[in-house]
Amino acid sequence: MNKYQDKEQILEALGLSELNEGVSTGSEWFETTGNITSSFSPIDGKEIARVKNATLDDYEMVVKKAQEAFKVWRKVPAPVRGEVVRRIGLALREKKEALGALVTLEMGKIYQEGLGEVQEMIDICDFAVGQSRLINGVNLQSERVDHRLSEQYHPLGIVGIVTSYNFPVAVWAWNTALAAIAGDVVIWKPSSKTPLTALATQKIIHQVLKENNVPEGVFNLVVAKSSVMGDNFLADNRVQLLSVTGSTAVGKRVGGIVGKRLGKTILELGGNNAVIITPSADIRMAVMSTVFGTVGTAGQRCTTTRRIIIHEDVYDEVRDKFVSAYEKIVPRIGNPLNEDYLVGPLIDKWSVELFTNAVQKVQEEGGRILFGGQVLEGEGYESGNYVVPCIAEAENHYEIVQEETFAPIVYLIKYKGSVSNAIELQNAVPQGLSSACFTLNMREAEEFLSAAGSDCGIANVNLGTSGAEIGGAFGGEKDTGGGRESGSDAWKVYMRRQTNTVNFGTDLPLAQGINFDL
Numbered sequence: 397m398n399k400y401q402d403k404e405q406i407l408e409a410l411g412l413s414e415l416n417e418g419v420s421t422g423s424e425w426f427e428t429t430g431n432i433t434s435s436f437s438p439i440d441g442k443e444i445a446r447v448k449n450a451t452l453d454d455y456e457m458v459v460k461k462a463q464e465a466f467k468v469w470r471k472v473p474a475p476v477r478g479e480v481v482r483r484i485g486l487a488l489r490e491k492k493e494a495l496g497a498l499v500t501l502e503m504g505k506i507y508q509e510g511l512g513e514v515q516e517m518i519d520i521c522d523f524a525v526g527q528s529r530l531i532n533g534v535n536l537q538s539e540r541v542d543h544r545l546s547e548q549y550h551p552l553g554i555v556g557i558v559t560s561y562n563f564p565v566a567v568w569a570w571n572t573a574l575a576a577i578a579g580d581v582v583i584w585k586p587s588s589k590t591p592l593t594a595l596a597t598q599k600i601i602h603q604v605l606k607e608n609n610v611p612e613g614v615f616n617l618v619v620a621k622s623s624v625m626g627d628n629f630l631a632d633n634r635v636q637l638l639s640v641t642g643s644t645a646v647g648k649r650v651g652g653i654v655g656k657r658l659g660k661t662i663l664e665l666g667g668n669n670a671v672i673i674t675p676s677a678d679i680r681m682a683v684m685s686t687v688f689g690t691v692g693t694a695g696q697r698c699t700t701t702r703r704i705i706i707h708e709d710v711y712d713e714v715r716d717k718f719v720s721a722y723e724k725i726v727p728r729i730g731n732p733l734n735e736d737y738l739v740g741p742l743i744d745k746w747s748v749e750l751f752t753n754a755v756q757k758v759q760e761e762g763g764r765i766l767f768g769g770q771v772l773e774g775e776g777y778e779s780g781n782y783v784v785p786c787i788a789e790a791e792n793h794y795e796i797v798q799e800e801t802f803a804p805i806v807y808l809i810k811y812k813g814s815v816s817n818a819i820e821l822q823n824a825v826p827q828g829l830s831s832a833c834f835t836l837n838m839r840e841a842e843e844f845l846s847a848a849g850s851d852c853g854i855a856n857v858n859l860g861t862s863g864a865e866i867g868g869a870f871g872g873e874k875d876t877g878g879g880r881e882s883g884s885d886a887w888k889v890y891m892r893r894q895t896n897t898v899n900f901g902t903d904l905p906l907a908q909g910i911n912f913d914l
Contacts, residue, residue, distance in 0.1 A: 400497035409494035410596040418619030423606040438504040438741040441779035450620040465613030470551040470579040478528025485521030506732040517569035524573035542901025549891040551579025553636035564590035578890040663877025666800040667829030669861040670703040670822040677834035689860035695804030699830040699862040741781035751803035763790040815840040829872030830854040830861040
């Protein structure tokens, strides 16, 4: 049971006050003179707390601190850096419930999902600790006698992290845990919609940094408006890598600015994720899994299921089961701090407008609303951010279906013939993040996972599009940006790759057999 039910309790548990400083270089906090902004809860629309934003001078100070810290941090042995990350994971464990509650209060996802987000932070810390002893290169075979050819990885430098409101702290952890063990330093710019979760995270880790003598400037946090920390951050040559989570439009702007200076990026952008349900699917499993994929986090996950592509032979059955499941959800839409509810609010009124516009647009294009689409009013819904998740019948080519609507609206699309026809529909959108196919037919499953199958960065069989584990690399293709974070070998992007050749002989042979005698 959630023991954190009101904002005062949550703020006190995490060391936050009514007015908070927005700049930290690790264990030190700085008094800033920037504008004061408020964070409002989507649950009830009320102010949670306020934050002092950074100025340009604060930004310059942080970058310079980061530069100096990198000179020290890169020389610390990777397993020692891993030990710091291990202790950060322990500190997060101690504050899991409180931080999970703040995620819920400030972002609006249900408490179980808030806890799950903090668990992701803990999990990636555990992963990074092991990886800190496995930052390995490779020995290669040289064509020259008495020569050794090898590759190794070195720390990269300053990593800028720009996070979105929907996963306000987990994405920071995905990047920071790996960057830290790689020997990098980080500058975190959190979403302006969820600054308090970032401040709380920094307060949780600050004692670990102090006790382990981590230099100021390794773990930096800057809460700032885009006029202070926007295009200038992207264009800053001192920042070697920018990891940005946001919309495709934002990503294209980021890619353009960073690309001009030939900087490195990790772009985690829009998704238009589809689930394919074939005639051989376990329908019960498909419906149960996909319902969470469509309404979890009120449809505000990058991996939220946006389209369900259903074979005509099972279409009516699947459609009716989805409508039935949604009918059970409606009474359980409400305050996400109360664990009786399964769906919380959208982040703000702008998101609600996107939702209602999509509901209207799909009908204008010829689609049919099967369920939901209303904005909830009355007691408990005073913030105006609560909506009834929507199911619509549509065609894949509709303009609104080709877009990502960051809200709980899902489109049912019918297909005929073989699974290849469903895969063609799935791939026929600009985005390529997550995908899934429900089938008990081995040939269908393997075709879906083959080179001619899903074109997404994530492809699942018999489970939904959302809820990725940290052990695999997370990211997608096409308009999703091509970036990879979290597990597998994603650590390599936070490092610079170097090829080495050592001549331990007495002759000087040239490669490719070239003769150059003096």
